[in-house]
Amino acid sequence: MDRIDHGIIDRLRLNARAGYADIGAEVGLSASAVKRRIDRLVADGVIRGFTVQVDPAVEGLATEAYVELFCRGTVSPTDLKRILAGVPEIVEAGTVTGEADAIVIMRARDVIALEDALEKVRAAATVDHTRSAIVLSKLITRTAG
Amino acid sequence: MDRIDHGIIDRLRLNARAGYADIGAEVGLSASAVKRRIDRLVADGVIRGFTVQVDPAVEGLATEAYVELFCRGTVSPTDLKRILAGVPEIVEAGTVTGEADAIVIMRARDVIALEDALEKVRAAATVDHTRSAIVLSKLITRTAG
DNA sequence: TGCCGTGGTCGATTCGATCCATACGCACGA
C-alpha cells in the first residue's frame, strides 16, 4: 500500500472499468504492472469488489431511515448481527456509543415497506424499543464516490 | 427499465468488471445487446458510475460516527447543504423527521480527526448543538453490495 | 407501408492474461 496503490484505487473509484493502460498512464506504470498491483489488492482484500452506483430512485428504494436500537439488558454484537442479518432492508448497522445500543440504516421502496421492515426488527425479543428518523431529503451522498 | 435491465444491474453490482458476454449469458441476451443496454443505462443516469469497494480500515478511515444535528431556528436544506459540503469527512447527510434537523455520517482516520471535523460543523452559526454516536463495531455493511 | 426500437451477426480493433528478460535491494559467504 504505497502511494501508487492509492493512486490506482483513486482511479478505480472514479471508473472501475478503466483499462489497465489508462490507469498506468496516470500513475506512471505499465499496464502489466498495474494489473499485478490490482490483482494483489483484490487478493489481499483491500479491494472488496467492483460494483456500480445506481440511482436509488430508479432502483425503487427511495425511502431511507436512520433507526436507533435500544435493547433489553445486555446483548452481544454477535447476537445483534444475527438478528439484523435477516432483514434485507438494512443497508448498514453498527453498535455505537451513547444512549442507543446500535444504529441501523434502512432503505425501502416506501414508508409502508419501511414500517414492515422495522416491525421485523422490533419482533426480536431482545429489542426493547426503537427510535426512527426518516430521511426527508438527501444533502450529501459521497458513498463510494 | 424492464426485468432484463434489472438483471444486468444485479450482475454489475456483483462484479462491475464482468464481460458483456458473461452478463448476456445470464440474462439471455447477446453481448452486443447487453452493451447497448448498459450504454443506455449510463446515458440515462440510471447507472451513475462504476466503482470499487475498498476496505475502510485499509483506507485509513477506521472511525465512523453518526451525528444528529440540531439547528437554531429554521434552516433551509440548501443552507445546510452548503455548510456540510465544506467538510470532506462527511460521507452522507440528510434532513430527517423527528427531534433532530439532520443526521450526518462522518468517517475519519481516528477519533482526533473526527473531533476536528465535528468542530468544523459546530462552527457554523446556525448549528445549535450536535449529538454524536461513534461506531464501535460494524454489524452489517451492504452498501452497494 | 414506412418508422422506430430492439436484437443478432460479423469483422476490425483493442484489451487483457500470461510468459520472459531485466533491474533493484539485500543477505550470505568466500
Added chain:
DNA sequence: TCGTGCGTATGGATCGAATCGACCACGGCA
C-alpha cells in the same frame, strides 16, 4: 570487498478473448 543467489517489481511481447461499430432482420405501431 566482491560475487552469488533469492525475492520482488517492472516493462515488453505474445496470443487469445473481449469490445466496438456497422449492418441487417424482426416485430409493434401509427
